[in-house]
Amino acid sequence: MLTRLLPVSRLAIKNALGRQSVRNMGGHMSEREIAVITKTTMDDLPQPTGSWQEGYQAKSRKQNMMLLGNVLAFALIHYVMLSEPVTRETLSYPDHRTVEVDWDTPDIPPVEVVSDD
Secondary structure: OHHHHHHHHHEEEEEEEHOOOOOOOOOOOOOHHHHHHOOOHHHHOOOOOOOOHHHHHHHHHHHHHHHHHHHHHHHHHHHHHHHHHHHHHOOOOOOOOOOOOOOOOOOOOOOOOOOOO
């Protein structure tokens, strides 16, 4: 009898105190309170200040400098690669119509077969 009475009495006390009678997964805060603590509300977003055109021009100027630097780096690396004789020979392909192949001489030497006797 006591085991039936205790859960009912606990429920009556919780309802009288104004608490929730459902689980809250370990927390007793509302979603609004959690949002305020974690700063995820619309009020916590940054507010725009100053002229948008000045910010846009500054961002554009920075991106143009990055583009110019990358183009100069590409040109410098390309110049250095092509000025070296080793890379020039490596990057130049022979004309496939002027290559002569000696079909009488094999590329791979013959393999000697050794028996286990």
